Amino acid sequence: MKLKQVMVKEVKELLKERTVLLGVILGPIIIFTIFAGMSMAAGRQALEQAEQVRNYAIIYRGHAYGDYARMLADSLGVPLYTGSVDPGEVLEGRTAVVIIGDEFFDNITRGLPGRADIIVKTSSLNFLSMSLPQQVEASFAQGVYMLVADLVSSLLPEADVRFLQSPVVANTTLYYRGTPLSPGEAFGLVFGVGLSVTMATMILVMSSMQVAATSVGIERESKTLEMLLSLPVSRRELILGKILGVAFITGLGIISYAVGIGIYFYSLGSIVSQAPEQGVQASPVVSVSPTSIAAFMAGLTVTLVTSLLIGLVVGSIPQDVRGAQLASSYVGLLLLAPVFAVFFGIDLTSLEGVWRVVYLDPVVLLYLVIWGVVTGDPGMATTGFAGLLVNLVVWVVVASRVLGSEAILVGGYSRRLRGLFRVGLPRSSS
Amino acid sequence: MDVILVEDLRKSFDGHEAVRGVSFAVGEGEIYGIIGPNGAGKTTTLRMIAGILRPDTGRVLIQGKEPGEAREEGLIGYLPEDAGVYRHLKGIDFLRFVAGLYARGGDEVEEMVERGIEISGLGEALNKPMGGYSKGMKRRILLAAVLMARPRVAILDEPTSGLDVYHSVMVRNVIKEYARSGGTVLLSSHNMLEVEYLCDRLMFLHRGRKLGEGTPGELVARYGGANLEEAFINAIGGVDVEA
Structure with missing residues (x-):
């Protein structure tokens, strides 16, 4: 009998913990719904391809x-x-x-x-x-x-x-x-760009969002935010300082990424340069030049700054670090989901109709930049980069409003999004 | 001129009116206390005066300036009730960070930090990350960060909350000393003895409304009772066991 009471208490307590609700109970439904959508789209595409064959x-x-x-x-x-x-x-x-x-x-x-x-x-x-x-x-x-x-x-x-x-x-x-x-070249392009580069980029985007969300989460959890907001510094400087601080950490990630991808492209280049000697025609579609790498790095930088802004915004909704990280993970997953669709056979470079909504996603736009750069399609790379810049401006405005608002202190965003995350930054305690 | 002027201050959250038309004024070198139970609106009032929250209606002037402007000019120092510390930052680095925001020159930073070291009384512990500080140590370093810059107005929300007797007395002495040097203090507290000892004047706040204002002696005389605590209970019409 007592066991039942303890169990009921435990269940009630855990169900009210929205991180548990979202992470354990709703999470799998959300994830598998996304993957189901991708599988259905991929299945339709496979059927269409069967007709084409x-x-x-x-x-x-x-x-x-x-x-x-x-x-x-x-x-x-x-x-x-x-x-x-x-x-x-x-x-x-x-x-x-x-x-x-x-x-x-x-x-x-x-x-x-x-x-x-x-x-x-x-x-x-x-x-x-x-x-x-x-x-x-x-x-x-x-x-x-x-x-x-x-x-x-x-x-x-x-x-x-x-x-x-x-x-x-x-x-x-x-x-x-x-x-x-050739089949080998096509495989190299899809594997190299679609998998290796994209996966590495996705990891970096997720990491930046996590760093930014954690930064806000720590301020809220350790209850340092209120004192910080009371110091003689303008909100604009405060927000910019936080963004630059997080950007610095992300910058270290970019440097590490640049070194890594440099090694990757160098190894690709050495293989391509050996191809004619081996009697293999090098693919004209793979275009790796200093200009293309610079364009790619510019796109990556804009994406990472945007993702850390998103992380700051998302991280300011829950009350603690755990909630901030969970929220940023889920938002990150949503942003990355369209790129996963590539592995289901969906071509992100030529979406039509309502599916074009995914072009609002900075990760997809970065994918267009990568694909445009690697395949030597300046139109696609430019379109992707322009979209990224628009995205950046939008998120700068959103982040400024969210972080500059009193709602971040009194839990206004949490209340508005009640039911999603564990909420309740100290409202007025007295 | 009043250093702090508050007129008909109001603030609601989700339709609940936390502060309902509060007005008062605090002069230079004065220690003014706000007394009230949990949920009375003390923290919301202090946050609005510190420029952290915007009032729905009414106004606050700090030396004739809007709170936001006064805050950016370094006229305000604010100690939140349950403020935390940066776990990985050393105490001395935290003092330097805050001093850097208040100071107008490099020399001033060092002067402020020296004062902060003295006020905190933390000695060698200042060279350790604040994550390892006890609750009392955290409160002292935060109070030192607020007072070392000698802002015109120090807003202290439950300044001795969680401190033992020894450190409470120490903090009260620091506050008294600060007011003697011309600083204006606005504080809130549950501790009636502390308020009676510290404050020149005070206000009873209950359910967002100001019930009475005066010196501790005046309030005891007005509402009756053996001390401030009983006067407060009388002012709110007795203890509400349902509350």
């Missing part, structure tokens, strides 16, 4: 096997072009074009895998679109298999049919916004 044409450049080429195209249900037609024209309105010649059928008729060039066009580059060339190749290979399996018994009684397990050897090229990329 069938939307390709065959170009036959030879003369001797015209009938076979026609039969192959018919069995696949795709158009056939012959002669010296321009692949670029054939690609208009299509996902891919498969180019084959007499050598392809020479090999097939000798029981060897046929050689084909597959050119795939995509306007977005992510983990999903990266697999397009393989999917087109698989679709084409399936058609070859079906054709040969029908003919093999009558035309090629002596053929070694084991080659049918893999009837096509394809040289695939992915055209991303008009620039050719």
Whole structure:
């Protein structure tokens, strides 16, 4: 009986602790709802891509096997072009074009895998679109298999049919916004930019928000804020001093980041420089120059200053350090969520309709800057940077208002957001 | 001229009126006390006078200036009731930080810090991070930070809150000494004996309203009772056991 009373007391007490409510009970629902949204969007994109995979044409450049080429195209249900037609024209309105010649059928008729060039066009580059060339190749290979399996018994009684397990050897090229990329290059770009650089940036953004939120949280928890506000210093100087102090700490992070990313880009550069010697064509899409690094660092700096302003604002809502850190973690997660969407196959560089709302997110804007810089797209980088500057101005105004208001002292923001975080900075105690 | 002038001060939070038309004035070198139970509006009143909160209506003048302006000019020193300290900052560095904001020159900083060292009486402990200070030590370093700059007005919210008898007496002596040197003190307290000993004049504050004002002797005479405590209880109409 007493056990029950103790347990009930404990449950009531913990449920009133809003950090517990948010972190333990609501947190998983929020996180998984976000991921569910991403998965659904990614699923829709995968279905659309599956449709696209069938939307390709065959170009036959030879003369001797015209009938076979026609039969192959018919069995696949795709158009056939012959002669010296321009692949670029054939690609208009299509996902891919498969180019084959007499050598392809020479090999097939000798029981060897046929050689084909597959050119795939995509306007977005992510983990999903990266697999397009393989999917087109698989679709084409399936058609070859079906054709040969029908003919093999009558035309090629002596053929070694084991080659049918893999009837096509394809040289695939992915055209991303008009620039050719080998599968390795596409993977490097998506992995390098989409994962390594972005993840490192996300960690730095989260850290800055945490530092800023902690700074305000410490002032409130240790009850030093009221005395600080009473000292002979203007609110503007106080806020600016706090921002600059936090910015200094973040600056140390930026320096560390610059060194780290310098090492990363240096290693990329050394690999790229070795490529021609190894007979590998270096990708023209990866553009790493002092200018691009400077542009990237400028974008990163603006983003980090913005994120620390957001951290200061978010950190001023709860009463203590724990609450401030939790709040900044959740807001950070919301800001980073769209970038996670990249790993679900969603292209952040070409969002449409209501999804464009995520362009208000400074982390997404930084992603555009990174992507624009690395892929040599100055338009995208400039758009992202302009968005970041607008974001910065907005958050400077918001932070000035929040930190300069008396609500930060008497818990006005907490009361307005009651129910979200543990609240209750000393109102008037007497 | 009154150093502190408060006229018809009002402040509400979420529809609850914490301070309801409070007016009073404090002269130079005077120690003025505000007495009231928890929730009477003492802290809100002091915060408005210190320029931390804005009144809904009414006005406060510190030497003829708005509180915000007076604060920025260093005319006000404020000790909040439950103020904390920066855990990783040494006591001496904290005094230097505050002095740097009040001082107009480098020499003045050192003078203020010397005074702060003396007022705090913390000795060698000043060279240690304040996170390790006891409650009494924290209160003393904060009081030293307020008084070392000799602001025209020292606003002290429960200055001896949480202190033992020895340190309470020490703090009271510091406040007396500060007023003798021409400083004006506005303080709040639950401790009637302390208020009776320290204050030249005082005010009873109850549920945001001023009930009475005068010297401790005048108030005891007006409301009756053996001492200030009983006079206060009489002024509010007896002890409300429901409150």
